[in-house]
Amino acid sequence: MANIKKIAxxxxxxxxxxxxxxxxxxxxxxxxxxxxxxIGFLNGYRGLYNGNWIELDAKxxxxxxxxxGTMLYSSNKDNLFKFPFEVDGETVYRDVSDVGVENLKxxxxxxxxxxxxxxxxxxxxxxxxxxxxxxxxxxTIDNDLSCTDSTFGFDTAVAVATEALDRLHTTACSHHRIxxxxxxxxxxxxxxxxxxxxxxxxxxxxxxxxxxIEKVASKINERKANGKDFSIVVVSEGAKSITGEMVxxxxxxxxxxxxxxxxxxxxxxxELEKLCxxxxxxxxxxxxxxGGSPTAYxxxxxxxxxxxxxxxxxxxxxxxxxxxxxxxxxxxxxxxxIGKNKNVDPDGELVRIAKNIGVCFGD
Ligand code: F6P
Numbered sequence: 001m002a003n004i005k006k007i008a009x010x011x012x013x014x015x016x017x018x019x020x021x022x023x024x025x026x027x028x029x030x031x032x033x034x035x036x037x038x039i040g041f042l043n044g045y046r047g048l049y050n051g052n053w054i055e056l057d058a059k060x061x062x063x064x065x066x067x068x069g070t071m072l073y074s075s076n077k078d079n080l081f082k083f084p085f086e087v088d089g090e091t092v093y094r095d096v097s098d099v100g101v102e103n104l105k106x107x108x109x110x111x112x113x114x115x116x117x118x119x120x121x122x123x124x125x126x127x128x129x130x131x132x133x134x135x136x137x138x139x140t141i142d143n144d145l146s147c148t149d150s151t152f153g154f155d156t157a158v159a160v161a162t163e164a165l166d167r168l169h170t171t172a173c174s175h176h177r178i179x180x181x182x183x184x185x186x187x188x189x190x191x192x193x194x195x196x197x198x199x200x201x202x203x204x205x206x207x208x209x210x211x212x213i214e215k216v217a218s219k220i221n222e223r224k225a226n227g228k229d230f231s232i233v234v235v236s237e238g239a240k241s242i243t244g245e246m247v248x249x250x251x252x253x254x255x256x257x258x259x260x261x262x263x264x265x266x267x268x269x270x271e272l273e274k275l276c277x278x279x280x281x282x283x284x285x286x287x288x289x290x291g292g293s294p295t296a297y298x299x300x301x302x303x304x305x306x307x308x309x310x311x312x313x314x315x316x317x318x319x320x321x322x323x324x325x326x327x328x329x330x331x332x333x334x335x336x337x338i339g340k341n342k343n344v345d346p347d348g349e350l351v352r353i354a355k356n357i358g359v360c361f362g363d
Contacts, residue, residue, distance in 0.1 A: 002133075002316030006037040008053065008109035011070040012044035012078075012120030016139045016153035017294035018302035020064035020071055022115055025306030027056045034314055039107055044075040044116070045123060048100040049083070053107055065299060068292040076119065077254050081126050084254055091254075097123075101132060111313045115139050118338065119256040121321060125334035128319045135309045136321035136334050141290055144188035146340035147332040148323035152302040157184065157289040158194040164285055165199025165232060172230040178220060178272050178280035180233045182265030184289050189344045191289065192236035193351070196359065202231045203360040205268065207238035207246070208344045209351070211362025213268065217275035219360035229278065235268055237261040262286075304329050 007030055011019050027038045038056040041047035054060065054072075064071055080097045104112060114124040115137040128134040138145045141157035161183045172179040181201075185191040189206025196204035203219055205211045220231040238261050240246045249262030265282035273280035294302065301324070308329040309322050320331040344351065351361065 001314055002111075004034075004036055004110045004314055006039065006107075006109050007111045007113060007310065007313055008039050008041060008104060008107060009056065009072065009113045009115065010041040010044055010048060011072045011074045011139070012114065012116035012123075013074060013076045013139065014117065014141075015069050015074050015290055016141050016151075017068050017156040017290070017292060018152035018298040019069065019074075019115060019139060020067050021294060021299045021302035022137060022139075022152065022306035022309075023056065023071060024061045024064050025303040026113055026310050027061050028058075029307040029310040031058065034310070039109060040072040043073045043078075044120065045078040045080050045100065046075050047072075048103055049078065049080055049096060051103040051106060066293045068290075068294065076256070077252075079119070079123055079256050081123060082256075097127065097130060100127070101130060104132065111135065111318070113137060113309050113313065117142075118145060121334060122256075122338050125319075125338050128334055133313070133316075133318040134334070135313050135318060136337070137305050137309050138321055138323070138337075141191065142185045142188055143190040144186060144342050145337065146342045147321070147337040149326065150301065150324050152294065152298045152305060153290070154190065155297040155301070156292070156295045157191050158198065159295050160289050160292070161191055161195030161234070161285060162198040164283065164288075165195060165201060165234060168232060168283065169200070172232060176229040176278055178231045178233065178269065178276060178278050180235060180265045180269040180272070180280060180282045182235050182237055182262070182282060182284045184286070185236045185238060186261065187238045187341060187343070189236040189238070192234050192239075193344055193354070196234040197350070197354050199234065200232065201234040201359065203233040203362065204354060205233065205235040205239045205362050206344055207236055207240060209346050209361045209363050210240055210242045212242050213271045213275065213362070216268070216360055216362045217272055220272065220276045220278070224276070224278075231278075233268065233272070235265050237264060239264050239268075
């Protein structure tokens, strides 16, 4: 057992349903099982820099299990190893991570649980390299983090996208339209693939399989020839055609990952309208996939992640990230998990099964 009297938590990067459930499970495990104290830094690494933290106890975490977002707030801009300052009208970057280390000491915390995606965990690894006792908890709706089978928030995002597809089906049918649903996922097609199968999409377009729009149009025309004059297409925001690039919505200059994708759904709807003759409409689901209450599955998974993270800290197993390995909680080194994307295998079982049931991937 490590000599831990107090642990600190922070949440960084884009939020995700289940973050509060992780905070609750970690806090409860620390208090109930180990009798130690818990604090939470606010607004991700910015709170660590500003020394802005709150006590977490039975009272402060009460009622948060089903609530979306994060009670500790988040930021996907603050990298303390490359922190921006305005000097003479110019932005210069400085390493202010020592301030974070000092604030952790000032708060009396013996360990830091970092709940975040790739950018947040990269800083976590860098703090670990500086000697801070860090445990990482992977978070993303995109399910694209390596070394873990599933991240909390993904199931909720898939449920929201599936409900959207169900709703689009009825209106598509009434108006004989092509309905294109654009979902999140960055450079991985997990949300599109799972929601597309669950929501009975006719075509699923994902970044891992560059699409030929003519092939998608052929699928829609084939349906029409068989008496189905509406179609449902789900497209991942990171999709790219066999000739084109990804559609970038904007660049957020001060973010560690500045590219924000979005808009490919409109492009595909326009092209399909021209090629197939049916009216086409695009829906961009956006942050609806990230907000709101987590599913029961995500609440259980978040609870497992949060509780296991504290167990690891108490065993002194720092420098690791909690993972889900099959149906078992496990861990892997932060050094190993950072910087690798987990992508859909174009030749994998799920794509094959979808193709078996007639789903077009545009290839
Ligand atoms: O990584 C989660 C995610 O929601 C992606 O699916 C999406 O591309 C991105 O974050 C959106 O980021 P922001 O909230 O900064 O617009």
